[in-house]
Amino acid sequence: MVENRPYRDLMAYLVLLMGVVIVAFPVYLAVLGSTFDAATISNGNMPLLPGDQAGINYSQALLSGGRLAREPVSMMMLNSFIMAMGIAIGKILISILSAFAVVYFSFPFRKTAFWIIFITLMLPVEVRIYPTYKIVADLGLLDTYAGLILPLIASATGTLLFRQFFMTIPDELLEASKIDGAGPFRFFKDTLLPLSITTIAALFVIQFIYGWNQYLWPLLITTKSSMQTIVIGIKKMITTQDALTEWQIAMTTAVLAMIPPVLVVIFMQRLFVKGLVETEK
Amino acid sequence: MAGVTLDTVRKVYAGNVEAVKGVSLGIEDGSFCVLVGPSGCGKSTLLRMIAGLETISGGAIKIGDRVVNEVEPADRDIAMVFQNYALYPHMSVYDNMAYGLKNRGTPKDEIEKRVKEAARILAIEPFLDRKPRALSGGQRQRVAMGRAIVRKPQVFLFDEPLSNLDAKLRVQMRVEIKRLQRALGVTSVYVTHDQVEAMTLSDKLVVMSGGQIEQVGTPADVYRRPETRFVATFIGSPPMNILPGKVEGPGRVSVGGQMVNVTDMREGLAPGSAIEVGLRPEDVQAGTTGNSTLTMDVDFVEELGATQLFHGKVAGAEFVVQASTGQLAADTRSLTLAVDPQNVHLFDPQTTKRLGRQI
Numbered sequence A: 001m002v003e004n005r006p007y008r009d010l011m012a013y014l015v016l017l018m019g020v021v022i023v024a025f026p027v028y029l030a031v032l033g034s035t036f037d038a039a040t041i042s043n044g045n046m047p048l049l050p051g052d053q054a055g056i057n058y059s060q061a062l063l064s065g066g067r068l069a070r071e072p073v074s075m076m077m078l079n080s081f082i083m084a085m086g087i088a089i090g091k092i093l094i095s096i097l098s099a100f101a102v103v104y105f106s107f108p109f110r111k112t113a114f115w116i117i118f119i120t121l122m123l124p125v126e127v128r129i130y131p132t133y134k135i136v137a138d139l140g141l142l143d144t145y146a147g148l149i150l151p152l153i154a155s156a157t158g159t160l161l162f163r164q165f166f167m168t169i170p171d172e173l174l175e176a177s178k179i180d181g182a183g184p185f186r187f188f189k190d191t192l193l194p195l196s197i198t199t200i201a202a203l204f205v206i207q208f209i210y211g212w213n214q215y216l217w218p219l220l221i222t223t224k225s226s227m228q229t230i231v232i233g234i235k236k237m238i239t240t241q242d243a244l245t246e247w248q249i250a251m252t253t254a255v256l257a258m259i260p261p262v263l264v265v266i267f268m269q270r271l272f273v274k275g276l277v278e279t280e281k
Numbered sequence B: 001m002a003g004v005t006l007d008t009v010r011k012v013y014a015g016n017v018e019a020v021k022g023v024s025l026g027i028e029d030g031s032f033c034v035l036v037g038p039s040g041c042g043k044s045t046l047l048r049m050i051a052g053l054e055t056i057s058g059g060a061i062k063i064g065d066r067v068v069n070e071v072e073p074a075d076r077d078i079a080m081v082f083q084n085y086a087l088y089p090h091m092s093v094y095d096n097m098a099y100g101l102k103n104r105g106t107p108k109d110e111i112e113k114r115v116k117e118a119a120r121i122l123a124i125e126p127f128l129d130r131k132p133r134a135l136s137g138g139q140r141q142r143v144a145m146g147r148a149i150v151r152k153p154q155v156f157l158f159d160e161p162l163s164n165l166d167a168k169l170r171v172q173m174r175v176e177i178k179r180l181q182r183a184l185g186v187t188s189v190y191v192t193h194d195q196v197e198a199m200t201l202s203d204k205l206v207v208m209s210g211g212q213i214e215q216v217g218t219p220a221d222v223y224r225r226p227e228t229r230f231v232a233t234f235i236g237s238p239p240m241n242i243l244p245g246k247v248e249g250p251g252r253v254s255v256g257g258q259m260v261n262v263t264d265m266r267e268g269l270a271p272g273s274a275i276e277v278g279l280r281p282e283d284v285q286a287g288t289t290g291n292s293t294l295t296m297d298v299d300f301v302e303e304l305g306a307t308q309l310f311h312g313k314v315a316g317a318e319f320v321v322q323a324s325t326g327q328l329a330a331d332t333r334s335l336t337l338a339v340d341p342q343n344v345h346l347f348d349p350q351t352t353k354r355l356g357r358q359i
Helices: A006-033 A038-042 A054-063 A073-104 A110-122 A129-138 A145-153 A157-168 A171-179 A184-195 A197-212 A216-221 A230-238 A247-278 B043-051 B093-103 B108-122 B137-149 B167-184 B195-201 B219-224 B229-234
Strands: B004-013 B017-027 B032-036 B058-063 B078-081 B155-159 B187-192 B204-209 B212-217 B241-249 B252-255 B258-261 B274-279 B284-286 B293-303 B307-314 B317-324 B334-339 B345-347
Touching (some): A006 A247, A054 A073, A054 A247, A073 A110, A073 A145, A073 A184, A073 A197, A073 A230, A073 A247, A129 A145, A145 A197, A145 A216, A171 A184, A184 A197, A197 A247, A216 A230, A230 A247, B004 B043, B017 B043, B017 B058, B032 B043, B032 B195, B043 B058, B043 B155, B043 B187, B078 B137, B108 B137, B108 B167, B137 B167, B167 B195, B195 B219, B204 B229, B212 B219, B229 B274, B252 B274, B258 B293, B307 B334
Parallel strands (some): B032 B187, B032 B204, B078 B155, B155 B187
Antiparallel strands (some): B004 B017, B004 B058, B241 B252, B241 B274, B252 B258, B274 B345, B284 B334, B293 B307, B293 B334
């Protein structure tokens, strides 16, 4: 197709640019906010170029936290990281194994098992929050990483994703493995797992961000400040009754909170592309 | 090395669908046996039962002297080549071939020796480090065969291995498979729906239909003396013409009032009873020599290059004649066909069985 319409191109770029500005400006503002002291931010006329307080703000946030959060942000980030990793890895493990069972083994009530897993799609944490809280509390898992992670692992998205993927793998591959003397475990390890790398990467990205952004569940089951996650930390920093909000620290924390998901996306994106280029069914 | 023996083997799927209805067959050690039939005739199911990928509902399968009904595929000492090759996409060609040996705990240097040897035989040495996706269809097919060869199995099983290749490559690979099988001397069972493949490859041709064996024999036997009407019309291209006829006496039948002499005819058939007369398109001569002739109304002519196919009707039934190009004018509307009594096949209209002389 030959197209030479400069005016049209210009319009397209303009619309695109507007979209980018709308999305990116608040992020820029947060980054800006993390480079000024409290006074500059609170007088309401924040300059549009970065200030010189970045070093102070970031070291204060990371090492000691704000007055209100009581814990250093590095601690919160560690908590969030453990939770997000736990959810992502736990979910991948459980869903790939359950999908393997549902697709490749025929056992009584296989369909039933699949439908029970499927139904949990309709039950996100918010819906089952009371019984889940009760169980976690009865098991003595309040204020523990296990309590933060386990209830969020249980859901069907991953199982469905892997099931759909496994169903696209030709049966002959399983049969060839059988003839080559590979049992179910070997087939899983040598064939299914290497072929699933891209799916695993996709699920990891989605679940890591899902775990990192959790708010309601950690808010409910963590009472100790040493267990709080960064999302809760930000919330605590900006809701105050009597004291002045430390906006520079809140902004710094917000920027810090953005970094790990961005890193995960960037790192995994490379794996995505690699996977897409290298594997073929 | 070992032969394969099937003893009234049956396969019944859920819902009482009988895919294989009691097949008995002996495949001699070192021979090349081809199972051919239309889709759904049970040939693939039978092969997969020999491989151990399907359970056996009844009867017994023996590889050598061992009944393998309950033996795992990996322990049956067989190797299989699949229609879509079923290569492991994430492994290199070398690893694809070595995988089965690794799983059996074969020593590393032995694996390397065998893979190199197979690669040499199949001329895929330059590709050993490549992934299957970087190979053409024909090369993938070679790798799949290499994977079978390195195992040094008692039996090779081929499940329509050439169906995914283009016509030219198919002919080439067909020759190579035959040559390879001769050189290795391994008993082979090959499933196909392509009768040309079946004819060219087999030492022993097994024609199947509806879950049962229609006929077993050498390709020449099956072609010259088809035991049923199904075999007669399935083997041979274009298929055999079947005409409605009447018994006139010993060695004589009539088709639409025209007399035809027959060499191979069962004795004691009642004159006047109905019979089906089979004639291969390549076996009738346009001309008036001999004393049995048929007249044919020609509808149209198909041009095949070396030969021409004349389509038309004899005694109201569809009829095709194959003639060398130039032998007959393309605008011929009516033909007189000379029939050699040796080339007439007779079938019972009810049972569809051959009504030849009892041997």
